Amino acid sequence: MTEADRQEQILALVHQRGFVSIEALAEHFSVTPQTVRRDVNRLCAKSLLRRYHGGAGLPSGIENAAYQARQVMQLDEKKRIAHVVAEQIPDGSSIFLTIGTTTEQVARALLDHRALKVITNNLHAANILAENADFEVLVAGGVMSSRERGLVGEATVEFVGQFKTDFCVVGVGGIDAEGTLLDFDVREVRVSQAMMQHARQTILAADHSKFGRNAMARLGRLEEAQFLVTDRPPPAALKGLIKRSKIKLLLAR
Template sequence: MANESERREQILELVRRQGFASIEALAQKFQVTPQTIRRDINDLCRKALLRRYHGGAGLPSSVENLAYQTRQVLHLAEKRRIARLVAEHIPDAASIFINIGTTTEEVAKALMEHQGLRIITNNLNVAGMLAGKADFQVIVAGGIVRARDRGIVGEAAIDLIRQFKVDFGIIGISGIDLDGTLLDFDYQEVRVAQAIIANSRKVFLAADHSKFGRSAMVRLGHVDQIDALFTDAPPPAPLGDALRAAERELFVAAAE
C-alpha cells in the first residue's frame, strides 16, 4: 500500500489523466477511507494542485498558474537535478538567454561554477544571482516588472532580446501537452519566450515531470522548436513519440 506522500502523488497523476476523480473511486482504488481521501484532496487543493468539486476533485484553472511561492518549493529536488544536468551541457564562455521560472532559476544557480558566461535575462531573480560573479556579464531586459515573481515582460523586453543571437536559450514552461504543444498561462511571458527561441542557436527546455499533460491556456509553440528537453522522468508515451518524430533530444536527470 502506498504511503501518504506516494498516494497523493498518484491521486494527482490520476486526476491529470482523467480530468476528474470521485472520492468514492479513489477510496476504492487506494483501499483507504473516504475521509483519508478528503484529507489528501484538501492538502492538494491547499497547494493549488487540484480543485475541489462536489464528490471529488478536478484540475485547477487552465488560465491561472500556481503561486510563485508554491512553485519555488514544488518538486524542488527534481528541479535541482534537472538544473545540474542542463549546466553540464553549457560550456564556459557561452552566451545564454534565461527566462522566467523557478526551474530556470535553479539552472542559474547551477551555472555559478562556470566561467565567462554572458547572460541575457528577463528574470530579476536570475540577474541578482549571476550578477555577483565577477567574470559574468549580465544584461537585463527592460519592461514591466511583475511583483509576484520579479519577471520582466512587455514590448521593451522583446525588443532587447531581438537584438541578440546567443548560443543557448534556456526556457521553462508551465505545461507540455502530450502532442508536444508547449503551454503557458501568461500571454506576455509567452511572447518573450518565443523571442528567446527565435534568437537562440540551441534551445534547452527544462521541465519537471509534473508539466507533462498539464493544461494551460496560452500556446507557446511545439517541441519541434526546441533542441532538447531536460526533465527528471521519462515522458508519457505520446509525448515521447512527439519528441522522437521531431528528432529532439531527451535528457532525464536520474534520482540520486
C-alpha cells in the first residue's frame, strides 16, 4: 500500500468513526505508530484532520480547508464526477454553477459542449468557461470572497433572481446522515440557495468524503436535488432517503 492510499483510508476511517486512536490505526495498517503520526500530521497540515490527544478526529465544522488544498483533494474522483455531470447537460442549456472545487471541474468537463449559457459566482469556473467562445458566461456581481475567489452577498443573490435556468450544478461542504446539505460560509450558502430555487433541476455533485462531514451553515435538503452524482455508494441511511425521494443517483466509477 502506498503512503497516499494509506492516508486516504485513514481519512475514510475517521469520517466513519469521528475519532480513531493512533494505536488503532497502526494496528489496522500493520505499520508503526510513528508512521501513522506522520500520516496524520500531513493530513492535518492540509486541514483534512485535526490532532487530538492519542489520535485524530474530524476538522472543525466552522472553517473549510483552503481552496488551493481542496483543488487537489479527491481530484480524480472530482474529475469523474464532473464528467458524469456534464453528460446530463445537453447542448444549448442554461446553467447556474456554484462556488467550489468540484464545480470548477464541472466547468472543465463542459468545455466540449455547444451554446451553453452559464451564470456563476465562481470566478475559477468563469475563467475556464471563457475558453469556449460558443458559451455565454454571465458573472454575478457582489463582494469578492478572497478565500474562495467567488462573489457573494445581497447583490449576488439579487442578480441570480433575474434568471430561470435549466440546471443548477451545486457543490457542498458536507451531507449529514439525515440528508441535510451543509457548507461553511453563510454568504455562499445564500447564493447557492437562490440558484437552486431558480433552476428547473438541481444536480448535486459531491465526492464520498462529503458523506457524514460536518459544517456549520445549512444549505438545504438532499431531497431538493433531482440528481446526486458521487463516486461511491452513499451510506445506508442516505440510500433509503434517496430511494424515497426518487433522486437519480449516478455513480462515477
